[in-house]
Structures are given as C-alpha cells and as structure tokens.
Amino acid sequence: MFGKNPQQESSDDSWAGSRKEWQLIEKVVMANTAELKKQRRWGIVFKLLTFIYLFALLWLFISNSNIGGLVPEKTGGHTAIVDVRGLIAQSEPANADAIVTSLRNAVKHSDTRAVIVRINSGGGSPVQSAYVYDEIQRLRGLHEDIPIHAVIADTGASGAYYIASATENIYANGSSLVGSIGVTAASFGFEELIGKLGIERRSFASGEHKTFLDPFQPVDPEERVLFETLLDNVHQQFIADVREGRGDRLVTDNEKLFSGLVWTGAQALELGLVDGLKSTSELARELGYPNTVDFTLRQSPLQQFARNLGISVAETLVKLGATESIQLR
Structure with a gap:
C-alpha cells in the first residue's frame, strides 16, 4: 500500500x-x-x-652547384683541392669525367697557384684511371706555372696510385697504404651448383669465345690463358705509365715493386713511390698558399639522396652477379 x-x-x-x-x-x-x-x-x-x-x-x-663549395672569384692566391675518394668507376662519384672537370676548373681559376689531388681510394677501373692520368699530364704541360701534386690519405692504391703517379710529386702519411701496382678480375663459378639443383644451362652464341668466362660453365683452359694474357697487357700499361710518371725516383731493383703488393707510406718513401710524408694542409703551407679551395665536382643533392636510399647498393649487387670487370687493385 x-x-x-x-x-x-x-x-x-x-x-x-x-x-x-x-x-x-x-x-x-x-x-x-x-x-x-x-x-x-x-x-x-x-x-x-x-x-x-x-x-x-x-x-x-x-x-646548389655541383662544385664542392662556393668558389670565390678572387682569393689573392690559393691551393686548389680535387678529391679522388672511393671506388674509381664510371658509375661512381670518383669517375674520370668528374675528376677531369674538377681539375680543369681548378687550373682555369685566375688565383689558383697550385693543385693538390687529395686521394683516399683503393683503386678501380683501369680505363677511368688512365683517363685521369692522361689529363693530369696534359694539364701539367699546358700550365707549367701551376704545380699539380698528390697527397694520399688512408689509401692510395692501384688505380688511385696510377692517378697519383701522373702528378709532379706524391706525398703520404707514414701509415698510409700505397702501391698495389697490379690488375685483378674475379667472378664466381656456378656450374656444379646448377647441376645439383637440376638446372639446365642453355646458352646460344655465335663465335668460338663469345661465352668467354661464363660463370655457369667450366673455365676453358685456352680462355684462361687468353684472359691472363689480357690482364698482363693491362698490367704492363700500368707499369709503363708509373715508370714514366715517377722516372728515376723508383727503386726498380726491388722485384716486388710491381707485384701488386701494398706498402705503408714510410716503406713507399724508401721505394721511391712517394716523395715525402706530408698532409694536405702542410703541403699547402709549404707551397706558400695555405688558403685552400675545394674544386671537387660533387653529386647533386638528389643523387646523394637516391644513393642513401640504397639504389647504388642494388646496382652494385646486380653488377657483381651479372658482369665481369677488370680493376686495378
């Protein structure tokens, strides 16, 4: 209720x-x-x-300009710097076109009093190296008042030393790696592997040696001899140019000099491969022009960005797996 x-x-x-x-x-x-x-x-x-x-x-x-930094119109006298860094190859930043253009820009500047080719490279393409060697020799003949020297940082070996030998004098650090006057070419052999996997290799070619050094076929003894002769020919060209560039400064009675061995900067000095132990800044001061200007042709920011994304890595992997290349190393 x-x-x-x-x-x-x-x-x-x-x-x-x-x-x-x-x-x-x-x-x-x-x-x-x-x-x-x-x-x-x-x-x-x-x-x-x-x-x-x-x-x-x-x-x-x-x-942004391709040149490493802003080059002033007037400096009152400077030492020009051109870098050779990393693998020397057509598809790399250290390619002949870039290095040659940098050198030409350097000697054309009205206030350039000397040029230093600053090297930190283990070598690369013999063709690209030879192009730069020839251009340095030509520029030295055209601009006798502008000395061109080379300074080796960590490494100046093989194709990089080839380039250095064209300069008036070569300098290094006592611990630098110098020399390696030799030629190499390497690939892989997969003929046994594809047999185990049950893969049949089908190759069609016109010409007795058109499949020369095919990694999926056994090495033909005759072709091995032919290829070793080819490498020896490139090696002899390398040796001849080094002899021409260095002249009687080389200790030629050392049978290991052109064997492909590498030496420290201190050892290279004793062998006549370098002329002294100096850094870039020290040499510039001794030349009387301590103010240095970088003329190195650089990649554009877009190219650098693409390389950082790994495009170059993919290209290198493809090249390693698909092509045979000769390198000065």
Missing part, C-alpha cells in the same frame, strides 16, 4: 539501465570523434612537413 508496486520498480530499473548504456555509448562516440579529429590534425601536420621537405629538396637540387 505504501511501497512501489513490482511493475513500477522494474520499469525504473530498466530506465536506469538504458540510461547508463546510452551514456556509455555517448562517451565512446565522443572519444572516437575526438580521436578522429586528432588523427586528422596530425595528418595535416605530416602532409605539411612532407611538402616542406620535398620543396627544400627540390630547391637544393635546383640551386
């Missing part, structure tokens, strides 16, 4: 339960809406940052 009837209590409980459910749904919807708004704001921010980054990259690509 004085209390609620059962039906009313049930209705109140049901309404309270429904109300809680709606409040919970409302909270979920509001939280989801807030999260979507937050994601949308961050999406706009990231898109804006991406746009700014790409715009800056494009601006650098368009406005």
